[in-house]
Amino acid sequence: MSPFLVRRLVRLMVVILGVSLVTFAILHASGDPVSLIMPEAPESDRAMLRHALGLHDPLPVQFARFVGNTVMGNFGKSFFHHGQSASGLVLERMPTTLLLTVLSMALALMVALPVGIYSAVRRGRAVDQLATGTVFLGQSMPVFWTGIMLILLFGVQWRVLPVSGWDSWAAVLLPTATLSTFTAPLLLRIVRSSMLEVIGLDYVRTARAKGVSESLVIWRHALKNAALPLVTVTGLQFGLLLGGAVITETVFAVPGVGRLIVSAIRQLDFPVVQAGVFMLAMIVVSVNFLVDVLYLYLNPQIRIR
Amino acid sequence: MKRWFALAIAVLALVGGASAAAAQAKDTLVVALVSHAPTLDPHMHFERVGILVNINMFDSLLHKNAKLAYEPSLATSWKTLNDTTWEFKLRKGVKFHNGDVMTAEDVKFSFDRVLEPGKEKKKSPQYGNIRAIKEVRIVDADTIHLITDKPFPLLLERLVFFPIVPKKHIEKVGDEAFGTTATVGTGPWKFVEWKRDQHIRLEAFDGHWRGKPAFKNLIIRNIPEVATQIAEIKTGGVDLIRNVSADLVPELKSHPQTYVSSAPILRVHYVELDMREAPFDKKLVRQAANYAIDKQAIIQKLMGGLGQQVATVVQPAAFGFEPEVKPFPYDPKKARELLAQAGYPNGVDVTLHSGFVEFRPVFEAITQMLTEVGIRVNARMWDPGPAWNKFLQAEGKATNGYYGSWGNYSVFDADAVLHPLYHTEPGGWIGKWYTRVEGLDKLIDEARSTLNQPQRKRAYSQIQKLIREEAPGVFLWTQYDTLAISKRVEYAARGDEWLWLFDARPKR
Numbered sequence: 001m002s003p004f005l006v007r008r009l010v011r012l013m014v015v016i017l018g019v020s021l022v023t024f025a026i027l028h029a030s031g032d033p034v035s036l037i038m039p040e041a042p043e044s045d046r047a048m049l050r051h052a053l054g055l056h057d058p059l060p061v062q063f064a065r066f067v068g069n070t071v072m073g074n075f076g077k078s079f080f081h082h083g084q085s086a087s088g089l090v091l092e093r094m095p096t097t098l099l100l101t102v103l104s105m106a107l108a109l110m111v112a113l114p115v116g117i118y119s120a121v122r123r124g125r126a127v128d129q130l131a132t133g134t135v136f137l138g139q140s141m142p143v144f145w146t147g148i149m150l151i152l153l154f155g156v157q158w159r160v161l162p163v164s165g166w167d168s169w170a171a172v173l174l175p176t177a178t179l180s181t182f183t184a185p186l187l188l189r190i191v192r193s194s195m196l197e198v199i200g201l202d203y204v205r206t207a208r209a210k211g212v213s214e215s216l217v218i219w220r221h222a223l224k225n226a227a228l229p230l231v232t233v234t235g236l237q238f239g240l241l242l243g244g245a246v247i248t249e250t251v252f253a254v255p256g257v258g259r260l261i262v263s264a265i266r267q268l269d270f271p272v273v274q275a276g277v278f279m280l281a282m283i284v285v286s287v288n289f290l291v292d293v294l295y296l297y298l299n300p301q302i303r304i305r
Numbered sequence: 306m307k308r309w310f311a312l313a314i315a316v317l318a319l320v321g322g323a324s325a326a327a328a329q330a331k332d333t334l335v336v337a338l339v340s341h342a343p344t345l346d347p348h349m350h351f352e353r354v355g356i357l358v359n360i361n362m363f364d365s366l367l368h369k370n371a372k373l374a375y376e377p378s379l380a381t382s383w384k385t386l387n388d389t390t391w392e393f394k395l396r397k398g399v400k401f402h403n404g405d406v407m408t409a410e411d412v413k414f415s416f417d418r419v420l421e422p423g424k425e426k427k428k429s430p431q432y433g434n435i436r437a438i439k440e441v442r443i444v445d446a447d448t449i450h451l452i453t454d455k456p457f458p459l460l461l462e463r464l465v466f467f468p469i470v471p472k473k474h475i476e477k478v479g480d481e482a483f484g485t486t487a488t489v490g491t492g493p494w495k496f497v498e499w500k501r502d503q504h505i506r507l508e509a510f511d512g513h514w515r516g517k518p519a520f521k522n523l524i525i526r527n528i529p530e531v532a533t534q535i536a537e538i539k540t541g542g543v544d545l546i547r548n549v550s551a552d553l554v555p556e557l558k559s560h561p562q563t564y565v566s567s568a569p570i571l572r573v574h575y576v577e578l579d580m581r582e583a584p585f586d587k588k589l590v591r592q593a594a595n596y597a598i599d600k601q602a603i604i605q606k607l608m609g610g611l612g613q614q615v616a617t618v619v620q621p622a623a624f625g626f627e628p629e630v631k632p633f634p635y636d637p638k639k640a641r642e643l644l645a646q647a648g649y650p651n652g653v654d655v656t657l658h659s660g661f662v663e664f665r666p667v668f669e670a671i672t673q674m675l676t677e678v679g680i681r682v683n684a685r686m687w688d689p690g691p692a693w694n695k696f697l698q699a700e701g702k703a704t705n706g707y708y709g710s711w712g713n714y715s716v717f718d719a720d721a722v723l724h725p726l727y728h729t730e731p732g733g734w735i736g737k738w739y740t741r742v743e744g745l746d747k748l749i750d751e752a753r754s755t756l757n758q759p760q761r762k763r764a765y766s767q768i769q770k771l772i773r774e775e776a777p778g779v780f781l782w783t784q785y786d787t788l789a790i791s792k793r794v795e796y797a798a799r800g801d802e803w804l805w806l807f808d809a810r811p812k813r
Contacts, residue, residue, distance in 0.1 A: 045433065048426065081343040083481060092501065151536045163536045164528055166503060253528040255502030263340060263529065 008292050012285050019281040020070055023274050024063050033079055033268035053079060066274065075275035080264070086271035090257055090279050096166065097256035098283075100248070101241045103172065104179035105234070111184050116191025117218060120199065131188060138185035143244045147178040147251040164253040175252040182244045183237045190233050194226040201225075228298055235291030239284035332521035334794060334809060337528045337543040341505065345496065346484030347468040348419050351430040356466060357804045358505060358525055363468030363490035366393055366412070367461060371808060373622065373717065373800050375461060379407065379469050379491065388456045388756055389439075395447045400512040401471045402495035409443040414472035416441040416451075434463050456756045462716040468492075493518040493807045502527055519810045535789075538563055544791040545804070550663070551609030557789040567611055567787040568798040571713040573618045573722060574664070576657065576671065576779035578706045580741040584655065585705055589647035590680070591776035595633040596640035597678040598671055600782055607667050611785035617769050618711065618722050620783045622800055625719030625752070625765030630773045632780065640678040652679030659708040660687045668708050671779075701738040710784065715801045719765045720753045727777055740777045 034046045034055065050056050054065070069076060075086035119128035141149075154174060155163035162171045198204060199222050207217050246258030253259075257276050264272035342355025347363050368378035380393040399407040419429040420438060437457040442450040453460065471489050478487045488496040493515065494507035507523040526543060528534050535553060537543040539560055549557060549565065558565045578585040578594065585591055604612040616632040619625060644652065657675075659668045665686055672682035685704070701707065713721040725734035727742065728749050745768065752764035773780075788798045796809040 052426065078343075082349070084343075148532050148536075151533065156536050156540055159540060163540055163542050164530075164533045165526070165542075167500075251530050251533055253503070253526070253530070253533060255500070255527075259502060259529065 002296075004296070005293070008289055012289060015285050016278075016281065017067075020067060020274070020278060021063070023277045024066055027268070027270050027273055028059060028062070033270060070274075070278065075278070076271040078264075078269055078272045080267045080269045080272070086269075086275035087279070089260060089272055090275045093255060093257045093260050094279065096254060097242070097245050097249070097258060100172075100175055100179060100254060100256060101238065101245055103176045104183065104241055104245075105238065107176055108180040108184035108187055108237075109234070111180070112187035112191050116188045117195055117223070119188075120192045120195035121218065123196065128192075131192070135185040135189050138181050141181065143178060143182050143247050144251060146181050147175070147248055150174050150178055151251070164251075166252075166254045171252075175248050175254055178252070179241060179244050179248045183241055186237065187230065187233065190230050191226070194229045195222060198222045198226045224298070228295070231291055231294055231298065235288050238287045242280050242284060330522070331811060333524060334520035334522070334545070334806060335524045335526060335543045336545045336804060336806070337526045337534045337537060338547065339527075339529050339531075339534075341499075341502070341525070341527045344484035345488040345499065345505070346480065347466075347470065347490075348415070348429045348431055349480070349484060353802070359468055359490075360466065360492070360803060361494050361523060361806050362488060362492040362496065362507065363470070364399075364492050365467045365469065366464045369465050369801060369803075371797065371799055371805075375465075379412070380464075383461070385756060386450070389453045391451045391453075391460060392444075393449050393451065395449065396514065397447060399491050399514050401474065401491050402489045402510050402512075403471065403474055404512070405471055405473060407469065407471070407491055409446055409449050411472045412449050412469055413441045413443055414475075415467070415469045418470070418475075431467075435467065456754055458753060458756055458758075458761060459716055459718055459720060462718055462721075466715070494523045515807065518807045520806070523806060538789055538791060541791065544794045545796065545809075546789050547786070547804070549787040549789045551607065551611055553789075554609050554611070554787065562792055563789050564792060565787060565789050566796065566798040567785045568800045569613050569620075569622065569783050570786045570800055570802050571620060571622060571715055571717065572710050572784040573615060573620055573713075574612075574667075574708070574710045574781040574784065575618050575726070576706050576708045576781070577726065577735055577739050578776075578778055579701060579704070579739045580777060581739070582702075582705065584647070584649060584653045584680075586741075587647045588775060589643045590649065590653070591779075592633075593640040593643035593647070593678065594675060594680055594779045595776050596636045596643065597680065598633075598674050598779060598781070599635040600632070601635065603667055603670050604782055607670060608782075608784075611787055612782040613785075614782050615780055617772050617780050618726055618778065619719045619765065619769055620713075620722075622783075623713065623717050623719050623722070624758075625762055625769075627766040627769040629766070630769045633773075633776075637674075637678050644679050649679065652681055654681045654683065655705040656683045656685065656703075657706045657708060658685045658687065658704040661709050662686065662688060664708075664710075671708060671781075701735060706779075707735065707739075715803075717801075719768070720749070723749050723765075723768060724753065727772065736777075742771065742775045742777055745771060745775075745777075 034050045034053070054062065073087065078084050078086050078089055081089055115127070115131050119131045122128055151163050151174065154161040161174050162168065165171045204217060204222055207221050212221070242258070245256060246262055248254065249256040249259040250262055257280065261273055261276040264276065338354045338357065340354050342350045342352040342358065344350055344355070345358065345362070347355070347359035364379045366378060366380040367383070368376045370376050377396070379396050379399060381396050382394045383391060385391050395407075395409060395412065401407060416435070416438060419427070419431055419435060421427050437453045437455070437460070438451050439454045440452040442452065444450055451460065468490060470483070474487070474489050475483050483489070485499065491514070493510060493513050495510040497506040497508050499505045504527065505525040507525070509518050509521045511517065528537060528543070531550070534543065534546045535557070538546050538557070539562060541562065554565055557563045576594070578591055580586055600614045604610060604614065614632050615621070616630040619627070621628070657672060661668060668684065668686060672684040675682050711722050711726060725736065727736040727740045727745055729737045729740060729746055748764055748768050748771070752761045752768070755761060786798050786802045788796070790796055793812050794809055795812050796806070799805065
């Protein structure tokens with residue numbers, strides 16, 4: 001394995017440890033789950049529950065136990081969904097979240113690539129202007145608001161799509177569209193600017209001078225070099241998309257991990273939040289690792305550095 | 306461009322039409338809740354959203370009708386034999402969804418399942434509700450006795466939600482399956498499927514002893530976001546949503562597809578004051594705080610009129626309510642005078658906490674009104690989790706008072722609010738830290754340790770006069786439960802916040 005990859009792998013481990021420390025610390029600073037599980041119960045009952053959940057131990061002990069268990073892939077049992085393992089609850093919902101995220105990313109790329117390339121090639125024309133305007137609009141809208149607006153438009157006003165849910169392909173459309181408005185504008189901008197940079201370069205001019213067809217110049221020669229920043233940003237955006245999925249899932253009542261985490265946070269269900277955040281972080285870290293690997297393919301120079 | 310747009314819409318219509326445009330089938334009722342309980346097992350959770358589903362699948366010994374009067378359910382009659390023994394006659398021939406006939410064994414099993422006699426740690430979070438029951442005795446096939454450790458006047462209230470579950474079935478399938486995939490009761494609807502975070506689907510039970518409910522299918526959807534719930538009810542995706550906030554009421558009232566139904570519920574708002582510390586150790590300051598709040602203005606302006614001012618924390622619907630005791634009027638002048646008399650002519654600084662995020666504007670109005678008369682409030686708002694942390698772990702010392710609400714556990718009895726809020730024994734709730742009213746503990750104990758209702762009533766009357774004078778808190782109002790309902794369904798909000806959907810009917 002190349003030293004580059006080894007370095008990345010080590011970094012991956014550090015990130016994972018950091019993520020678990022941060023989730024553990026923030027959660028425990030934010031409140032007492034026992035008071036929330038039984039808000040109107042006498043203290044004697046609470047003490048009993050606190051003991052049963054292991055919350056009476058000092059924090060370092062709880063953290064050591066948490067890390068130890070995490071290594072074994074055991075996040076403990078949910079406080080709220082009693083009897084069920086936290087990782088089970090998360091894994092059960094993971095396919096939904098991944099589907100939503102991947103579809104949104106695909107949709108975003110499907111829009112960003114052609115439109116971005118087109119506006120770079122036809123710089124300053126109507127399509128470019130329109131795209132720039134849309135980018136501006138898309139980036140200024142919070143996902144939450146976009147989601148509700150799309151619901152009002154397609155669900156309430158025109159009645160062509162279900163308002164919420166996840167039980168038909170039609171129901172998948174709105175959340176996917178919502179989530180991709182979150183990421184498409186940025187990708188579009190990246191495609192456009194890196195294409196602009198590349199098509200001014202000598203080798204593109206040479207290719208054109210050799211009489212290579214315009215579409216081949218753009219898609220084959222220019223895009224491969226322009227894709228580098230796009231790959232980086234796509235990797236980074238994947239993490240943001242998973243974050244955006246939290247909100248989108250809540251708005252559209254999608255049964256995914258994000259929504260599980262949101263309600264677990266409200267219930268101070270530590271094991272579920274930790275399992276959820278940890279597994280999402282794992283995905284983000286792995287995607288970024290993949291991006292690094294992809295780099296090696298796209299730009300062999302990295303190997304030398 | 307325009308043509309493309311029209312085409313896009315047409316395609317969307319084709320794709321989405323199937324599920325979106327199809328209105329709910331006539332015999333299906335769809336209810337939205339913000340979440341589902343972790344289990345369908347009615348004894349193993351403490352969630353309002355779970356109770357609302359459970360009551361439509363299970364029966365308890367007693368039921369309350371829409372006017373909140375007791376009605377026979379699985380028990381046809383009941384009486385006390387002495388101060389600690391209650392006799393219940395069971396309904397004959399009641400069938401569980403799996404065809405088994407309900408017996409006295411099932412009743413005993415249900416209680417023992419929660420009481421777990423002899424066990425140190427109880428697994429049911431509902432144990433506290435019925436811990437007063439010492440023994441469940443089967444007398445004959447149709448008679449059981451419940452024996453309490455001491456006179457327990459709240460017993461009937463506690464039995465209104467205490468579902469009877471099938472012994473044989475649970476022993477066969479186990480607790481886990483009973484709560485998730487094999488839920489069986491005697492109620493109007495039986496279990497069909499539960500898709501996590503999506504919906505619970507129920508179907509009318511042919512053998513239900515009351516007869517068949519008007520709606521064949523009952524679907525309880527899980528939609529966490531209120532704005533989404535509103536969009537769903539406007540488009541017919543759901544038929545009933547709960548907890549409609551004041552600002553949304555006008556819109557849903559005038560919408561062609563929906564109407565609004567509300568009822569005062571057993572949830573009282575109050576500011577509990579720390580009587581251990583200055584300045585609220587002085588009665589005059591506490592009274593001043595009560596005079597300082599314009600409750601009517603807040604109810605009208607901030608709560609859409611959906612509230613009813615109360616004199617103390619005991620509400621008109623609860624047993625023991627004393628109508629003679631009148632609410633504090635709004636009188637800022639008097640408040641300033643009392644404050645001066647108490648030794649604070651230039652006002653005083655206090656801190657108030659709240660974890661009641663849904664009522665943030667109300668909390669802000671209260672603190673503003675107190676500040677105006679000279680009780681200058683440093684208001685701190687927390688999310689409920691951190692709020693409890695701050696409040697309970699510091700024994701309430703982080704603050705001079707706490708704005709919150711108490712739901713009585715839906716028990717229509719003065720004890721259900723007086724004991725937790727004002728009793729100082731360790732088993733009490735916030736009263737044990739904040740309240741220091743001489744003689745109050747004794748009166749509360751007296752009223753809860755007899756079954757003699759006139760005697761209890763007298764004690765509660767005395768208590769309400771005492772706390773109106775001593776003002777251990779700022780007394781505010783009772784909240785309303787507000788439902789938005791599709792016009793194709795006939796139903797009305799209940800004072801106990803139940804969704805007893807057996808009463809729901811299709812319109813026309």
